Amino acid sequence: MAWVVAKRAAAASSSSAMKSVSAAAAIWMRSYAKVALGTDIVSAAPNVSLQKARTWDEGVSSKFSTTPLNHIFKDKKVVIFGLPGAYTGVCSNKHVPGYKENIDKFKAKGIDSVICVAVNDPYTMNAWAEKLQANNAIEFYGDFDGSFHKSLDLVTDLSSALLGT
Amino acid sequence: MAWVVAKRAAAASSSSAMKSVSAAAAIWMRSYAKVALGTDIVSAAPNVSLQKARTWDEGVSSKFSTTPLNHIFKDKKVVIFGLPGAYTGVCSNKHVPGYKENIDKFKAKGIDSVICVAVNDPYTMNAWAEKLQANNAIEFYGDFDGSFHKSLDLVTDLSSALLGT
Numbered sequence: 405m406a407w408v409v410a411k412r413a414a415a416a417s418s419s420s421a422m423k424s425v426s427a428a429a430a431i432w433m434r435s436y437a438k439v440a441l442g443t444d445i446v447s448a449a450p451n452v453s454l455q456k457a458r459t460w461d462e463g464v465s466s467k468f469s470t471t472p473l474n475h476i477f478k479d480k481k482v483v484i485f486g487l488p489g490a491y492t493g494v495c496s497n498k499h500v501p502g503y504k505e506n507i508d509k510f511k512a513k514g515i516d517s518v519i520c521v522a523v524n525d526p527y528t529m530n531a532w533a534e535k536l537q538a539n540n541a542i543e544f545y546g547d548f549d550g551s552f553h554k555s556l557d558l559v560t561d562l563s564s565a566l567l568g569t
Numbered sequence: 570m571a572w573v574v575a576k577r578a579a580a581a582s583s584s585s586a587m588k589s590v591s592a593a594a595a596i597w598m599r600s601y602a603k604v605a606l607g608t609d610i611v612s613a614a615p616n617v618s619l620q621k622a623r624t625w626d627e628g629v630s631s632k633f634s635t636t637p638l639n640h641i642f643k644d645k646k647v648v649i650f651g652l653p654g655a656y657t658g659v660c661s662n663k664h665v666p667g668y669k670e671n672i673d674k675f676k677a678k679g680i681d682s683v684i685c686v687a688v689n690d691p692y693t694m695n696a697w698a699e700k701l702q703a704n705n706a707i708e709f710y711g712d713f714d715g716s717f718h719k720s721l722d723l724v725t726d727l728s729s730a731l732l733g734t
Contacts, residue, residue: 455731460658468731491692493625525732527656528693535696548731566620566633566713567690 449555457530457544480516490532507541521545614720622695622709645681655697672706686710
């Protein structure tokens with residue numbers, strides 16, 4: 405119950421990078437909602453920012469800064485995957501550990517960053533990453549207001565599972 | 570940055586109970602938004618339910634059940650307090666520990682339940698409660714869609730702090 409995959413299709417090396425992402429990501433694809441491989445996420449979600457996972461105190465000291473998507477993807481090969489929410493079942497037990505355990509394979513394929521994003525605030529994302537002991541391997545970002553997911557048409561009503569949209 | 574206080578003003582013993590709540594709650598009142606002491610919360614938020622904090626697996630096994638407010642308050646003297654969100658600063662460091670450390674004083678005053686609620690899903694609330702080691706003293710509930718806070722006119726836009734409304 406996750407969407408997965410992405411590489412900004414802009415850099416000269418994007419073709420080979422995308423093949424690498426494709427090979428790596430196919431292993432973990434258990435998606436109900438997904439972004440088509442090759443989608444130019446930065447163009448699809450213009451002016452959207454994510455919120456890097458951090459403690460509340462770090463949030464205060466950073467003046468609650470956000471990270472524009474084009475900074476995240478700039479000159480990088482990135483795998484980004486999304487989950488219904490922090491602390492949800494399969495995501496905690498399988499999806500995130502799957503990426504964490506295979507981080508060396510991603511790096512070997514030239515991936516600079518593996519990113520996990522969910523519709524949560526960055527403080528919850530940070531606590532969840534710490535609990536999963538995954539924050540050294542994977543970068544966690546919050547999409548607290550869902551603007552990133554909305555831009556990519558990834559909004560799903562999960563209120564029946566006591567999660568938001 | 571919390572709202573605090575509440576006792577359903579219905580039971581025959583409500584007057585003395587409210588005095589007790591008032592005395593106990595005054596210590597911790599650091600509110601920007603609050604519900605007036607004596608507000609009949611069940612009447613003010615009819616047909617609203619909260620989501621008892623639990624793990625995802627417990628959520629699944631409970632079929633994602635929710636708890637109607639009138640069940641929470643039925644024949645009980647309750648102190649309920651709200652916070653901007655799980656894992657936020659003062660709330661984690663002061664507010665919740667304050668209630669936890671004084672739980673015996675609440676009990677001595679005849680309070681049956683001390684409840685913490687925030688606009689988070691119940692899985693995040695559960696993880697936060699565990700981290701604070703407060704889940705034995707305090708009951709944690711999520712208000713994932715904000716319906717409880719909306720009913721009590723407690724909605725505050727905290728997007729500048731990377732939290733939702």
